[in-house]
Amino acid sequence: MPREICINLKSLQSQNSFNVIPPTSRATNYVVLRYYDVKGDPEGFKAGIIDESHCHYMVVFQYGSIVLFNVSDHEADGYLKIVEKHASGLLPEMRKDDYAVVEKPTLETWMQGGLDFIILRDLSIDGIRTIGSVLGQSIALDYYIRQVDGMVAEFTDINRGMEKTGTFTMERKKLFQLVGKANSNLADVILKLGLFERSDIAWKNANYAQIWEYLRDEYELTQRFGNLDFKLKFVEHNIRFLQEILQNRKSDFLEWLIIILISVEILISVYNIVQEQM
Secondary structure (H helix, E strand, C coil): CCCCCEECHHHHHHHCHHHEECCCCCCCCEEEEEEECCCCCHHHHHHCCCCHHHEEEEEEECCCCEEEECCCHHHHHHHHHHHHCCEECCCCCCCCCCCEEEECCCCCCCEEEECCEEEECCCCHHHHHHHHHHHHHHHHHHHHHHHHHHHHHHHHHHHHHHHHHCCCCCCHHHHHHHHHHHHHHHHHHHHHCCCCCCCHHHHHCHHHHHHHHHHHHHCCHHHHHHHHHHHHHHHHHHHHHHHHHHHHHHHHHHHHHHHHHHHHHHHHHHHHHHHHHC
């Protein structure tokens, strides 16, 4: 990864304290903010009555994902700019994904899933946190998969070149950089994204556990990580193979250097002997 993506949640909360929704769990890698659409309901705002349908929610994760609820496409950039001021290592290209969350109080069951949508009887803050956690992990995982795909493509080109020429050219420093990149990608997916950590909210409430498990299955998080891990093993195998070649090259060089030094020493000895006999 060329640079670390990170959002300073403390400064974000400090500058948007009025909009921060206090956490209800131990999770510290994200923050939920609520913004009220005054233009959409000026009378309700004056009366101090908050209509949830006029609220916009933003779930911001420390590792760089942002999930917006009840925000139209033309409004999204304005909310993203709020976060940009507290972010470092921004990507040159932003990745977006759409998923419909519908609230239906008359729904007979707690939730109902479909193709690219989920229907809930009630969309609470905990529901927003639960849905946001999975969507945030999914879009971030997509970034790491593209990073690993780039490494796989790079080693594929090296292997094709070796097939044609019987050799390859790569500096040891470049190889070590690829080692670090592969290791950091795997560590980030496990530690930063918390891909295998169950949501605290899902632990406490079976309804939210149902949402959490459904969305993880819908976005195939476990399968996608399995594919990522398989590709990283391919990268690791190639790195080990190339390291052995570079090590053999270094050993061959040292052997030839020793032979040359011994030869020079013999020549000097012969020269000295000849000089003494003259």
